[in-house]
Amino acid sequence: MPQDSEAVASGEARASATFDLVISRAHVFDGRRALAGPHDVAVDGGQIVSVSAEPLRGRQVVDAAGGWVVPGLIDTHIHFYDVHAVRDPQSMRAFEEEELPGRLGLFLDHGITTIKSVGDPTDGILKTRDALAAGALRGPRLLATGCGITGRDGHPAATVFSGNPWARERFAAEVGGVREMRDLVHHLADRKVDAIKLLSEGACAHSGGPAYLWRNPAFPDGVELERLPRELLRAGIETGHERGLRVTVHTTQQAAAREAIEAGADGLEHGVTVEPLTDHALIDLMLEHGTTYTPTLWIDAHPDARGNLKKVAGAGVRIALGSDTFSGRGLFGANTLEEAELMAGAGMTPTQVLTAATSGAARQCVRPDLGTVAPGKRADLLVLNADPTADIGNLRDLGVVVLNGEIAVDKR
Template identity: 25%
Template sequence: MTVDRRAFLAWLGTGALGAAASAFPASDAEAAGNVTVLTHATLIDGTDAPPTRDATIVLAGDRIAAVGRGVAAPAVVGVRVVDLRGKFVIPGLWDAHAHSSTLKRTFPPLHLVNGVTSIRDMDGRPETHDVARAIARGELAGPRMVIASEILDGGNSFVDVHRRVGTLAEVRDAVRDAAAVHAGLVKVYSFMSPEIHAAIAAEAHRHGLPYGGHVPIQLPVQEVLARGQHSVEHMYAFHASTSERRDEFYARLAGLPADTGTWPGALAELDQAAVASHNAAMTQDLAGRFTACRAWHVPTLAVLSRMSSPPRELPHDPVLQGLADRYLPRSIRQEWLDMATGWPEWPPERIAREAAYFEAELQLVGELATAGAPVAAGTDSGYLYTFPGFATHDELELLVRAGLSPHRALQAATRDAARCAGRPRSGTIVAGQDADLVVLDADPLAEITNSRRVHAVVSRGTYLGPPERQRILADVERAAHEDVTPGTGTPGAHCCLRRIG
């Protein structure tokens, strides 16, 4: 049904919603094809404001037109009014570190039904851009996407699926290619020399592109921040960099052999050893550097929790197994199973050591966050039993376990992740912002696991209620049970190194 726009504008113009309404130009309302008004919800808007009870949220096309308290729904032809009494509305969630969006009938829709309306895909390939365009055209169900460059790694990286850049000319070509496809950032990996990392930094700067990703193994975190790295993922080197023995550790890492296959084990050993010499003042200082450099800490606790569990037990976890059986195409299911069972059995002391180290990682996230380091929620979804969408709720829960308040954790997955991704028009429910929201059945500030109780998702102004979400999930299940070829760029090309040792 078409919207009676004149009547809608007259209602907006009554000033019932206060000054917020005027932030929405009439021309945008004219252009908006669909108008949805959500009423009587408790609003958690992603800013520092306390929740607003009995809020009205007006969505016109892909914009939040107005937000206010206690306003009656308009009696306007064509406007969809949804009474959300008893529900909680939060901004659409972000996964600031996702992979394998090219598995297009599975991963993008799983993000969306879980309320993840935007992602930063950290391994951009030509097919990734195709998927993003298909989503933007409305042909595929999925999140908005900010897409990184291909993963750049050093010339002697042992990881063969990344683009190796071993010379300055190769760095120039790779960053130019990233700029040509409008990559949202240049993605850097672990196995490059400090010189190549510096060259990528300079070249990205020349093109006006941020760069982010791993900390190259021979550099402490402080150094990559000083070089302007925009986001630092996974907490690799965070303990080595906040240890009283940091300089000694980095002298050892500077002398690593040319075979980069030995590097992850060397760093993991030092990171774990560094817990005993962890220094609170260095942690405070590191948090201050994140703030001063406007850099983002993206701990990806969801994947770290997987990596700290005995790999051979992952396929026996009933929750993970249930999700895999239901939603994963057979080929991916088999690939994850092969990866999990391909690692040697962990002896009991290894299991205990990894579990203790994960607790230390949680503690460090809490210390950095308390000291003011900007945190963005990412998960490494698409990698080994880290399920798109579901993993973002795991990440929220883990951030709270690490010591963030539920409010701050939600901001990490909304406003702050949007800022990290360079999309400030996303992540808050304020007039003029993108029309991406999640409607929850229960209060996530009272208990963060309530973020899993998704009732509806609004993506680009389209309200996906329970029947629409069920339909999308049924499509994912259908895709899983058809013997589809998942195409290239699948989890086989995963990015993340495991703590080998």
């Protein structure tokens, strides 16, 4: 059959089929750009099977009525367990039984269909991930690094958890040598974590390295930390790569960001926040290495953080949305939407922010099945009542959330 005839036959077969779910007459942002004209989006078995300019038939139909379909949002940097409440086995169990289910649901209620935990107790967060995947809990898809890895007396061990030794052992892993670092990364890989997170500014043994004064309203005088030694940083990244895992590094200074990229880091968590980004060669290095920059403006209102995001985004550095949201401030899900608005306020266009929250975040998480509205991709979709490419605030005007091809939230 000639190619044109094959295309016609394929189109006719698609038009005559009946799909599990069809979202009809919607404008579509596909994860990178807005498609021209309205489309129907068809879903079968949890997967997108067609994005068609022609009408499609579905057993279940959501009439978008000229609204917008976008990929489900992805927050690549969250802390889920309550770092203040969890202090012993009893409080851990109480959190998991009484608080955890409702807080998971908040993400879906705000259109966040995937979250990445980057520093929660390994046993607990992996158990939660498994329960979500099995359908025993209602909530977004969960990806997890397990505990964050830092140096001896590093952040967050010596800062957030300085007065909570029980949680300190579980939320943060402190390492003092290369062998210890490699063994820990192998252990986490054996536990099937989705990625590895290292914290650069937080060790005592960086010979001659400049100190970093960690400030927080709870520590008004600051806590002096030093950067993770280069040999430990490199060992952690190399071992993660050996196990096929993406490795991102918590940084706030230009010098630490450069060290992380030169050591092979795939991404920067926070990036450069405590000083203006004046090292243009650092931006070139990010571009050369394909480094992902996760700005976490929600947690850091420092004006340099916003100005630095504008610089790196304008240069074409890959950006991923990550809010650094945690229990006790704001509201899960709502914080992610606030992060998107802060990114736009820093100078990114709505389309750039949407990309960072969808296909850019999926790339950061090494999940090519997510973050895009296209045949063969996972059917995590939002139906919005207004155009998010004109105003990122329209992410709040949410009608329907589809997770794995099923309607998870319906606000119509």
